[in-house]
Amino acid sequence: MKKERKKKTHSAFGRHKLLLFMIMAATALEISVSLWAIHMVQTQTAQSASVMVQNRMEQVENNFFLLNQHLKQTLVTQGQDMVLSQAQSEDSLARIQARQTLLDSMFYLSGNSGNEYSLFYYFSDSREFLTAVHSRYIAYSQREELENAIIRLLDSGYHPSSVSDQWTLLPAGDTYYAVRLYQYHDVWNGSCIPAEALIKPLLDIYPESISFPVLFTENGTLAAGTENLSRENLPPQKALAGSGPFWYKGKRWLAVDSSVSDTGFQLKLFIKDYGQFEKAVLFQTGVLVVIVVLLSTVILTMSYTQKKILKPLSQFTERLKRYDPDKPVLLEMSSELEELSTASRQFNNLTKEINRLRINAYENELERQKIQMDYMQMQIKPHFFLNSLNLIHSMACHGNCQDVVRLSEVTASYLRYIFQSDVSFVKLSQELDHLRDYLSIMEIRYPEHFRYEIFAEDEALCQAVPPLLLQTFVENSVKYGITSDKKMEISISALIEFTETSAQEEMLTVFITDNGPGYPEDCLRIWNQGKDLERNGSSHIGIANASKRLKLFYHGNAVMKLYNSPLGGAVTELHLPCKEDKNEYTAG
Incomplete structure (x- = not known):
């Protein structure tokens, strides 16, 4: 059986190297x-x-x-x-x-x-x-x-x-x-x-319109030819330093020095618009180069298009019509065009990559839904709701109608935000309103032991953030900060600034501070090493989930810093990319 000879492939420009x-x-x-x-x-x-x-x-x-x-x-x-x-x-x-x-x-x-x-x-x-x-x-x-x-x-x-x-x-x-x-x-x-009489012998060498002489003293002072320099806007210092061909303000000059010995002065002749011949030659050469380049481009393009692109592309297109994701597209295709053969291999690789990405996208979507579900479930705290209802009942029994009305409205608003439809982003103003409802409930429950303040720039309020992201850190402060012997203070601020992590992009910066005991040192040590806090029973669930949500929704562009203030208390610092359109983000 005769062995089939493999046809050698080569670049589309290979046959035109000699011509080029x-x-x-x-x-x-x-x-x-x-x-x-x-x-x-x-x-x-x-x-x-x-x-x-x-x-x-x-x-x-x-x-x-x-x-x-x-x-x-x-x-x-x-x-x-x-x-x-x-x-x-x-x-x-x-x-x-x-x-x-x-x-x-x-x-x-x-x-x-x-x-x-x-x-x-x-x-x-x-x-x-x-x-x-x-x-x-x-x-x-x-x-x-x-x-x-x-x-x-x-x-x-x-x-x-x-x-x-x-x-x-x-x-x-x-x-x-x-x-x-x-x-x-x-x-x-x-x-x-x-x-002036000494420079007159040089006036008849060339026409006055293209040349003029000047005379300087030994120390470089202009002695004759002042009117000539003024007419041509040529400074005396430039004229004195000029020697041979030189450029000044877009004009080409030729300075010819006299070599008269021991006269006590220096005489020069300036020829302006020097170099017209070289301009004409360069222009002619440039035109020739452009013509040669255009002709070569046309010839190569026609040859390349006709012989090396149209025919192989026709074959490539026919096989694309019979595309099967599970099989290579051009497995049986024979082409002399090296670029198209490479494209065939790349397309086959792309098919495999698409299949892999489809699986990854499906898995990422499942992960996103799981994270969102975990976070939503984490927000549903029966004890919190029961405590709020018991407090409303107690206030009603004591006849505190105004407090009952206020607490009922705040609790209803809080629950409405918790059970809203699944969204990826909300405006920061909505998230801060929800935090005010939560903190207002805490303020009613602990009237003498709790105080909060919220500050946000107007430009920051329209930025988009993941819902219920900030509540994790606020609840953490309330959980560990309220004591019977000390008044709990929580501060939330939001502003737009340039950060050291993104010098060329505006970031939404959010600070959450309290006067509580602060974060445990072992947790901060793990966080400063670049590791996420692991979920340990009922501890670190909120922070670990918040870290995953930031990576999921911001693709690694968000920064979360946890540390303790020198004055006491925990500090949470978030740097989020500014996006006013909440629909601009997609998880995955």
Whole structure:
């Protein structure tokens, strides 16, 4: 007999792994090429901008170098030729001739350096400026303020370096000026140019709409380009710290620093909306990825649905029509779909679980009915009713009609609540009214030895609780607390709060306290160990039954604490999940 060959099963995606791998590889290659292109364009753009900035700033540096050399050479030459001393002579003719010679040297320097610089001599003894060459960037109204700023600089102890080409950025009013000074004895030779003029060579590198230059002092103070930063809402601190590509408020910027050596200031060029190319490439790549994902999804979905789902599901459905809880559904089914084979096994297991749950549910219902019946039977106490009737008879014999009427009404209300139809939950307000009837009977029976009080928040009164749950603990307090030499006091309070056992859920908290002897220590020790109190003859029946009812109706979410108060007496603390709709609970 030929042995039947078992057909191998596999996942619905098994035959499409190669296709998926090729699609993912192509997409990864596209993303890699896009990232490489973005990096190259960013690098080339930054290098191009840096080269152009350096070309412009080298021109400024050359002008500085030539002007510094001419200033030093002229100052030394005029000093050695006695022209500087004659320019301060008391002889008017000699002074005029000497000063004209100095002015001629200024015109000569101006022809070599351009008309951007102001050239001057300053005689410290007479505090007098001698100049005939003014920068075309310095207005006439600003000259006096600039001269006063230079005088304040010299009076502060300024000592120029003869070997450094560094210029000083000097504030005068609202404007910064680049100043270079040389001293020969008591005569100063210098030049100055507005800081705004230093950044003008960078304005024609890119259109003004996409770039702007700024200039900072050595200590990071903004000296030129304030209007540009204000227009673009770019803080000076962010501009000073910016280097290379950076983001600010959703905009991409490129900061190009000049590397001019020993000038005494820092110049930067900012290119805004930097990275448009990378946005276009990323958008294109994203569109391609979305298209590839959609195509792959459609192809796989169609193939998977047609070959691996529809046909096996048809077979699965046919066998479900002949469902027998006592037999496996797909015992004879042969399918290549691993998921459906697994579903078959799970369904068979589910059938067994359903049968088991049906048995458990039936047993739980019997247990619930038994617990309810035990509890209801426990509430029927013939001695209690007979004592109440005897008390009513005794009051009637003594003519206490009002007490007879009151006790009769309270007893009837108490019995009506006891014998009500079987319900799982009642409102807390109904349960507290029943406790008032019971405690009122006790108060009538022991007028001089009994007192009680009940307090409940309005929000707590509408919560649902199992009927006759609280009476167990109240009766326990009355049973062990009433004595002939001490007045019995019972307090019941109910409120809504968050408890440590349920930090994310409101709980109904009920406290029942008395001034009796308290719970026995052996009972508390068993309870604190997490064990339930066992029914022992006529002892612990009510508490053991109440614990079972809490587990039955709240599925382990309720908490019952028993302990003794440091001031004396027993304390029962219940934490019940808040549920306003009493029909929301089902036992089982």
